[in-house]
Amino acid sequence: MTQVYDRVALIGLGLIASSMFWSIKRGGLVGEVTGYARSAETRDTAREIGLCDRICDTAAEAVKDADLVVLCVPVGAMGAVAAEIAPHLKPGATISDVGSVKQSVIDTVGPHLPEGVHFVPAHPLAGTEHSGPKSGFAELFDNRWCLLVPVPNSDPEAVAKLRALWEGIGSNVEEMDAEHHDLVLAVTSHTPHLIAYTMVGVADDLRRVTDSEVIKYSAAGFRDFTRIAASDPTMWRDVFLTNKDATLEILGRFTEELFALQRAIRTGDGDMLHAYFTRTRAIRRGILEAGQDVDAPDFGRGKAAK
Numbered sequence: 001m002t003q004v005y006d007r008v009a010l011i012g013l014g015l016i017a018s019s020m021f022w023s024i025k026r027g028g029l030v031g032e033v034t035g036y037a038r039s040a041e042t043r044d045t046a047r048e049i050g051l052c053d054r055i056c057d058t059a060a061e062a063v064k065d066a067d068l069v070v071l072c073v074p075v076g077a078m079g080a081v082a083a084e085i086a087p088h089l090k091p092g093a094t095i096s097d098v099g100s101v102k103q104s105v106i107d108t109v110g111p112h113l114p115e116g117v118h119f120v121p122a123h124p125l126a127g128t129e130h131s132g133p134k135s136g137f138a139e140l141f142d143n144r145w146c147l148l149v150p151v152p153n154s155d156p157e158a159v160a161k162l163r164a165l166w167e168g169i170g171s172n173v174e175e176m177d178a179e180h181h182d183l184v185l186a187v188t189s190h191t192p193h194l195i196a197y198t199m200v201g202v203a204d205d206l207r208r209v210t211d212s213e214v215i216k217y218s219a220a221g222f223r224d225f226t227r228i229a230a231s232d233p234t235m236w237r238d239v240f241l242t243n244k245d246a247t248l249e250i251l252g253r254f255t256e257e258l259f260a261l262q263r264a265i266r267t268g269d270g271d272m273l274h275a276y277f278t279r280t281r282a283i284r285r286g287i288l289e290a291g292q293d294v295d296a297p298d299f300g301r302g303k304a305a306k
């Protein structure tokens, strides 16, 4: 595979940054990858496991001379990290991110960036419930979507290079505007996570069902909820605080539908329930016929998947 960038800096060394590093290495896509994490413990762990070609003790040192800087921290921390690194960015460098919400990143990172630095926000639609520098693996992004969300003045050449990197990493790349991205993700990822958190909370509150019974008798649906509800609390707090409007919009629609189903159960309206479940079954079958494997444990699997 051909090299896309000479030097890339990864800021925040968790699941996404570590997976990016291993897949960049697998593909020989970058000359040198530097890394920075704010905690000394994370930097030590990264050095121990060979994560990044060089781990730096300051963000300034990590981004110095980097052609691409990728912010891999929770969405709520993006602005502060951008302010810290901005004075040290190389003129002509590209700055990107992997945050799950895009308008907030554009609003909080954009104002800190100096003239001559290209800003191309991005979001890989792949992840797990695990976090930290040891949780990454090279195959995470294979055949998954990565959405690029260029800002109005994003340089087309900078966008094309970032696209080449994500394609080299194994993803299918598409471009989308931030508002649309945040609404789509509220439907496909953010609200489902909130529902999983709620369902696990409800089971935990049910004193009649002991923990061991919940685990012993949990069928696949509830198990999937517990996996999703084990996701990183800081990351998901930030997702809901920053994608507030779209999540509330989808949640409003969700509760309306839930009340309609609740009413059908109370009144014994079997026809309504049957018609509803027939419609939702057709949606899933439609997804499968379109060639998308929705059995994957996460949302947003790419077209090329089996």
Ligand SMILES: NC(=O)C1=CN([C@@H]2O[C@H](COP(=O)(O)OP(=O)(O)OC[C@H]3O[C@@H](n4cnc5c(N)ncnc54)[C@H](O)[C@@H]3O)[C@@H](O)[C@H]2O)C=CC1
Binding pocket: 011, 012, 013, 014, 015, 016, 017, 037, 038, 039, 042, 072, 073, 074, 075, 077, 081, 098, 099, 100, 101, 123, 124, 125, 126, 127, 128, 129, 130, 131, 132, 133, 232, 235
């Ligand atoms: N976990 C997932 O499934 C996915 C996550 N994302 C996005 O990727 C980004 C990173 O997520 P993960 O790698 O999963 O998280 P993680 O929790 O594994 O790693 C986050 C890293 O950021 C650092 N960090 C946290 N707060 C910070 C702050 N205030 N200043 C500087 N560094 C800070 C942490 O120490 C850690 O090194 C988030 O914005 C998330 O929304 C995107 C796709 C999937």
Ligand SMILES: O=C(O)C(=O)Cc1ccc(O)cc1
Binding pocket: 099, 100, 124, 125, 126, 127, 128, 129, 189, 228, 297, 298, 299
């Ligand atoms: O683990 C799962 O089920 C996921 O949904 C992974 C995920 C989490 C957050 C994202 O922004 C994108 C993908």
